[in-house]
Amino acid sequence: MRTNRLLPLAAATALLLTACGGGGESVDTGGGGGGGDNVLIAAVSAEPDQFDPHVTNAYASFQVLENVYDTLVVPSAEDLTMQPSLAESWTTSPDGLSWTFTLRDGVTFHDGSEFDSADVVYSYKRIIDEELSNAYRFATVSDVTAPDPRTVVVTLTRPTPNLLELIGSFKGMAIVSENAAEEFDLQSEANGTGPFTLESSDANATVLTTFGDYWGGAPSIDGVEFRYITEPTAALTALRNGEIQWTDNVPPQNVADLEGDEEVELGSVTSVEYFYMSMNYAVPPFDNRDVRRAIATAVDREEVTQAARFGAAQPNETAIPEGSPWYLEYAPFTPDQDAARRLLEQAGVQTPITMGLMVTDEYPETVAAAQVIASQLEPIGIDVEIQEEDFATWLDRQSEGDFDAFMLSWIGNIDPADFYENQHLSTGGSNYQGYSNPQVDDLLTRAATEPDQAARKALYDQAAQVIVDDVSYLYLYNPDEVQAWAPGLTGYQVRADSAIDFENVELP
């Protein structure tokens, strides 16, 4: 072990050498290379791929676009219920097949042009006609018309009670100005109605400038500079140094440390994202309900949460987090390895069996969670073989059904339809596990068109119970959304939908 004792010495020497080579000018903590003193410098972990809200799918892009574009309605920061934004009010026809939106007056785009119904029609038709990323959200929309400049009518093929969530839950449904795609290079330019304008973007930073004519009143800061800092240590160091004032690059393992740190303010909220594990119905014995239930019974969600998130999450046996109006208190599985063994016996399974569990390094916490699950399933005779893939390969294998089981999360859910339809309808576009239950199909289909909120919740509650009992998904937890900022920064609120809104921020 001689080398080990030499290492600190060598490290010290190397650092000394580097200090000599460097020169130690002091750092101006004020603004760095970016704009003026009243500009918020925010560190995000990735560079936006592009800025066309109707095309991109990257969270890094939406972090920026959230502040540049508006939607007709917008989820409230408190409970994610839909609030007026570009639409002031709306009415629904008695048959539920037509929605009429009254638009806000006196709204201008960043280029100075006035916002009216033609812009809404243009934006929505662009998504539908060009089959852009979010076209699936308009699956029940048959037409969008503008009878007058302040009115937009959306006509549907069947009642769609969650239309507001579909058009308002994120900036992928942003309203751009009429003919924006012809007049602007939307991949690198923006013309929205939001509180900030897109000033510039390069490999180093994206810069937003305050829009003086914003309909909601101009923000008090002069702008926002998004810097891309992938490495959390670098981001948190930069925050402590005053190089940046805000970051969402806070790994769960750092939370406990940061809580006692006076140089950093921490904000946290249980998000509507959920992590789950899913087993392949086409691969025996995972097609057997008892086998899946055995596995669900052997998994201890508290332990998984501790290992994967260092406790920064809420264990959950359904998808929707506590606090959402759609939350259902239902937890039929208590960790019990004897009960799990009995279920396996009942299923007639000869143990040990092997289960490949596919995870991706894109979400490191799934790797940690998989290791805990492997150790929990081993005593009941299931050898978990963890298969770690990069995300592109992972997605390929998922869509080809080339797996025994996999883990991942769903983000951006607000309405229960987002939580259940795509994933558990037998015709669902993301039903990669191959789940098919006529009762669930019936419940989800009826819930999708049920206009009465209470009746709708009852239908989703029933569906959720069957889904949990069948273990179509083995739900694990809702992670906390954790962000950190400089002490004294006010007007910022961490949101359960992970949207980042700097409109009301004031710098220390």
Added chain:
Amino acid sequence: MTGYLLRRAGQAVVVLAGVSVLVFSLIHLVRGDPIRLALGTRFSQETYDALRERSGLDLPLVQQYFTWAGRAVTGDLGVSFRSGDTVTSLIGERLPATLTLAVAALVVALVIALPLGMLSALHPRSLVDRVATVVSQFGISVPDFWLSIMLILLFAGVLGWLPSGGYVPIGEDPLGWLERLVLPAVATGVVSGSVITRFVRSSMLEALGSDHVRTAQAKGVPTRQVLTWHVLRNALLPLVTVTGVQLAYLLSGVVVVEIVFSWPGLGQLAYQAVRDRDFPVLQGAVLLFALVFLVINLLVDLLYGRIDPRIARR
């Protein structure tokens, strides 16, 4: 000399063509569908097909290659799947940052390597030599990721002397540019410097032990003159090669260091392109790396000829 140059340039073109075929086929053989990645988890089949057609990925692979290669010859490397920017503009945007970092790292490397390597060669098995061995061993084996984090924690965190990362162009803020350059250049330069230290030491030792040096010493030539004219000149030869290779390596973007320090260079670009399966960007970047290696090798060979005329004559 001109014939030699032409022959070498011809070889380079053939190699480049080979690399292009290899890069193209390898990237397309790797699992992972860029369209699925770009669309996220929720999309309809129509959307998928539309984007696939727009990207030209529905065409047969051979046709895709010749379309791409044909355009690449004219300098058009295509358009990024993800951002829609041209690959040449993306590379052009990143090149200055990587160039800066590579040259600065090389300076750091040589500043470490030359004195350390020479001193240990002149005093083998002395304290200096042993320290140099340990330091270079450390430099070679320490993960650059770890070293980078340590540098950030010490110089940006504890001491607060330098920023934790980022980049500003020199024209905008020369001091800020320099401050941000120091840590990544050191993190990268330590590794290269360690490699070069060993080469300097061994080639100096070899030169010191050679017959003509002993002859010169026997003739009574002053030590200083022996060192500069007889030893250094011979020791420089392998050093040119090693330095060239190191520079090429640095230029192709020290991926990890660029990511840790948020240095917007080619390494970062290539890393993102691999992750996103952004084929055009990746193909363009790899082709550029190959070109850099070929050109630097060519330059090294020419330089070699200058230092040792025997080689050019062959």
